Amino acid sequence: MKYMNRTFLCLFLMVIFLPGMAAANAEEVLVTVGPTKVTASDLEKAVRSSPFATQFNTMDAPEQAVLRGNLLKRLVALRLLRLEAHARGLDQRESFLQELKDFRTSRLYRYYIQKLREQLQLSEDKEKELEAEYAGQADALAAAKSSLLAEDFRQLRLLTLQMLREKQHVVFHTDRIVDGITPDTLLMEGDNLRLTYGDIAGQDDYSKTPDASQVEEQLYQRTELMLFAQAAADEGVNVDDEVEAYADELLPAMMLEELESQWIPDDKALKSYFDANPEMAQIPERWHVGQLVLPSYAQAAAMKKRIEQGESLFVLAGRYSIDSWGRAHNGDMGWFKEGEGVPEIEQRLKSMKDGQISDIIHTGKGYHLVTVIERRPGKIRAFAAMKDKVRQRLVDEKLAAYLDGLQKQYPVDWKVLATGSQADNNGG
């Protein structure tokens, strides 16, 4: 939290440096984190891919600036974690490299499928026929076209797959999917590719008798994936940027996961944090309060008498209360939590019955008559019901301190803080 607070004030005053998406200078460096830069386009990407992207555009400029500031802080935190992940060699781990490899394959595959799709075209006659049938109905025309193309695509895909299998001399050994199969059992081989049972089955499956039809299905699917990806790579399709972007996302997440398991190895760590912070479990007593404030004891005493004789505290408060907010709301002060109000009054609220009118309470603001309209008693929540919250708070706390430490290693330099006059101009 400390980390968040320290940067918050200056970020709040941040220049609204991007008047609109179109006008942004995408390459403008907003922050440097160690040797790396966070640019305006990084931030715009984060805004646009956030769950509030649509709502963001409807906000006033100062609100947008605050949100941008928060997102930028988040980007900086992720960047710090990523740098540390590299330093710790997380990017050399077998599991990470495998995940990147799978990602690369799936991107190449998608690219190839897309290319196949784009090759397809309806004949000119067919196109004209459809246009006549669906004149003036763009959506219906598009739907009719794509349903015709879908069948063509299915056939083209099968033919292409067949062609690639032959070209790579692919042979399947489905007869080996029987009891006694091992992770090393070779199920498919070709010129440049091979798949073993271990590539397909999960670790838990090795000891079981394989479900032949399921394994076969997976075998064919994986082969198609590999063949199409290989074909795309052979054509020189480059997905390096996408893979790099994915790695950039993955590393901070891995780093955070690692830190979390280090900070919270088991529930005991949560429990001892919970025990050390008992206030977390407390839900304070809450009261819905009615109030009439008067300038003198005598007037308060007179009002109390009128209320006791049947007049309403709320009607009188609407007329006579010297507290202007209370007068405007006919004495209905809304809900208060224990600890939020004036101590002298709270003490009385605690012991009063609902609906009862208090005796006269003197504070710096005048002479008060109060009543409790409704109350919610305080509670203490059990640890079991609070585990997620405890975990979240513990991680937030540890992470803030941890990020502070990382900033010593990888200095963070904010390039985009407002000068006072600019902030004033923008009402922020």
Next chain:
Amino acid sequence: MVVRHTIVILAALGLLLLGGCDGQASAAASTQESTVEKPGAQTATTALPEKTNNAWEMAPFALESLDGGKHSLEDWKGKVIMMNFWASWCAPCQYEIPEFVQYQKTYGSRNLQLVGIGVDQKRKLANVARSLGINYPVLVLPPKDSRGLMSKWGNNSGIIPYTVVIASDGRIKYIHRGQMDEDAFNRYVKPLLN
């Protein structure tokens, strides 16, 4: 069948979106459920309540624009008008608007005039206009008054976004329900330009 599905889905979407926006509009839209446009009722003459396919023969309407003045469609008489009904909460609207901004920039000199009709609070519309850099006029249609004007242009179900294309002589050439893509623009709007 395809036609019917598309329209029903869009109508349902329209109801849903309006439902999320404001209760009155939603109630207004739901009373229209049974009168969803029939497939085939595509020419403006039969579909529009004023039984004309010429915008200049319809009763004029005037609305306040984001920059303050009152405007009516007649202000742009002689231009090829793309009148786009949108709202700030509507994601598909926000996807198509940047394309409209581009059209206005590219084809403004060839007589194209985008006109946004924002069915929403003025403040939110102004924020979206600023955020997306809208470079054409946006008129403000308070949601509670939206039903009449939308029906007038054939939008009984309150679909948003909804775009009406009016040729320079006033003929209503095309109505698009839902997000309008570049294909539709090239097919129905471009041929009308100078």
